[in-house]
Amino acid sequence: MSEIKKWDIIKSEYLIRRPWLTARRDCVRLPDGRINDEFYVLEYPDWVNVIAVTTDGDFVMVEQYRHGLGEIQTELCAGVVEAGEHHLDAAKRELMEESGFGGGEWKLLTVLSGNPSTTNNLTYCYVAEGVSRISTQHLDSTEDVAVRIMTRKEVEDMLRKDLLKQSLMVAPLMKYLYMPDLSE
Incomplete structure (x- = not known):
């Protein structure tokens, strides 16, 4: 070889x-x-996304229009890591900005590449368990984001029905939901 x-x-x-x-x-x-x-x-700069689970065990998701597909999509809170910003700080900022949720216990679940063949960045996927609403949304001028609180069953149903399209979000959700022993 x-x-x-x-x-x-x-x-x-x-x-x-x-x-x-x-x-x-x-x-x-x-x-x-x-x-x-x-x-x-x-x-691209590095990206972050957050599997945010409330104190009641529900998932904090967002809906927004995605022009590439021309569709409204349900997703995790996510965004860009600003220059000089630590990945965890970016994840906490994005969750707060997009949903108004914060707090909880945070851990890095996985680090992924959207396409290592042609892109140079990584996506840092965090889990935040025990979050609660502590503020209102603080959206950028170009963002139109609706918060959706979903049960585990609703998230699982969306996965089963192939309704979640962002692969850098589906992969960590699958890991979190179905391989909990690997995510510790």
Whole structure:
């Protein structure tokens, strides 16, 4: 069996650099010497999401319009890690901003990549158990987010019916709900 090796970057060129989209084209040398002069990478800041469970055992979810799919989606509270911000602080901030919930006991459940082939960021997935409403929402000017408090059964039904579409949220939910011994 041969040893897998990293590619050498010969040159990189940024095609677009915007606050929410950065794309670069790399010219790379493969381990066998071949050149691929068009490999594209999307650069993003790290993301966080939160499985927030209330003191009553319900799940804090949000609904919002997702333009890529053109649909209103039910999701976990989530967002971008700001420059210099710790992942846990970002998760707590996003939960508070989007839902008004906070407090509880927090732990990191898993760290995922949306697509390690073409993106450079990671998503840090936290569990916050025992949260309660301690404020109102503090949404950004472009956000329109509705809070939905759901029972475990309702979340499980949405998973069974394939109604949750964000894979970086479905994977940690499945781990939390169905593999609790692995998430400790």
